[in-house]
Amino acid sequence: MSQSPPVTLLATGGTIACTSSATGTLVPTRTAGELVRDAGLSPGQVTAHDALHLDSSEMTLADLDQLLREIRGATGPVIVTHGTDSMEETAMAVDRLLGGPVILTGAQRPADDPAPDGPGNLRDAVCAAASATTPVVVMGGAAVPAYGVRKVHTTADGAFGNPGIPRPGTLCGGTPPPLAGLRVDIIMAYQGADASLVDAAVAAGAHGLVIAGFGSGNAGGLTPGVRRALDAGLPVVLCTRVPGGPVDAIYGGDGGGATLAALGARSGGLLSPPQARMELLCQLAVARRANPADQR
Structure with missing residues (x-):
């Protein structure tokens, strides 16, 4: 009996990867492999790669293009760890240009918090990857469709909601067209x-x-x-x-x-x-x- 390939994790930074600096500010320091270990997951369950390493409020269209290419090139379900600031924008692009089993997740509290929420969110994302057929955002115990998802609270664990917008499907097939250069x-x-x-x-x-x-x-x-x-x-x-x-x-x-x-x-x-x-x-x-x- 063949075994399913492991889920691919593409890490981009964000609060889930942040720890406190000497000045008390949060900066992304945790690697994809460290996120997997923090969540108690094994390399047999998740193949981890660092796609980007930044605060999502600083993500450019060129960064998004790079991430979309890496998602497209991955095998099997893909989990993207992402900052919550601009997750809804990345989720929209993933849904409209790629589709498929892509799970976006992140955290509201940093990795060195006494009670970080990132490890639990990542475990939930791995569970969601087993049955997802279209892009979703998994945060705070909820799986929310990516098309129409929006951040509804700045600090609550359940940071995302969706007003129930019907999903129109993907705009294209194959390699996604670049967004960079458009305004x-x-x-x-x-x-x-x-x-x-x-x-x-x-x-x-x-x-x-x-x-x-x-x-x-x-x-x-x-x-x-x-x-x-x-x-x-x-x-x-x-x-x-x-x-x-x-x-x-x-x-x-x-x-x-x-x-x-x-x-x-x-x-x-x-x-x-x-x-x-x-x-x-x-x-x-x-x-x-x-x-x-x-x-x-």
Whole structure:
């Protein structure tokens, strides 16, 4: 009877790999092999590799491209240990560009904490890898679908939730297209915001924009810049800065969601602004590979 290959662990740093420095700050110091040993797992269960070694708040699109390539090249189920700061963005990219049994996990407390949560999360991730068919985030005893996952608490063990967004499936097959070189900016609407914020993003070379709008997707004072961006052919996605509920473009007026939708702005639905940004980046990456001459 053949034995299943061990799960591949790709470590990227994050709190799960952090210990306290001499100044009391947290820095990623633990290697993939040390994480496996901390969790009481054996090399026969997990083949460990260090893919990156950084705080996830510092992760670039080039770093994400490297991680996606390593996941793609691994055999069998893959566990990615990752910082919680930007885990939801990596989870979206993994789901949309790769799919398959990929489990992302991390920690809310560092490895040298008196009661670290990382080892338990890693053990749970190994258990989840036995049955996962699509990407999930495993934290605090829960397995949450990667598509639509978001960080809902800064310190609680159960750091991630999902509002129940239907998974559309992967955008491509084979080697994922690179994200590096693309730029999608998020611009938040607030009282007194003006179009110069949008114009600055376009001038900086944005290939698309996400508007974190008021209420159900209204842009307010950003609207003249949004109109100019749409006229220039840039994709614009309307999201909401509100924690719960979808974008529902029903308001008229200059900055209303219905007005902007009529001009070509897209609805982000239930996606948070960071998720909508990654969704658009993935779409643009796939389109760029299909038509390299069209950079916008």
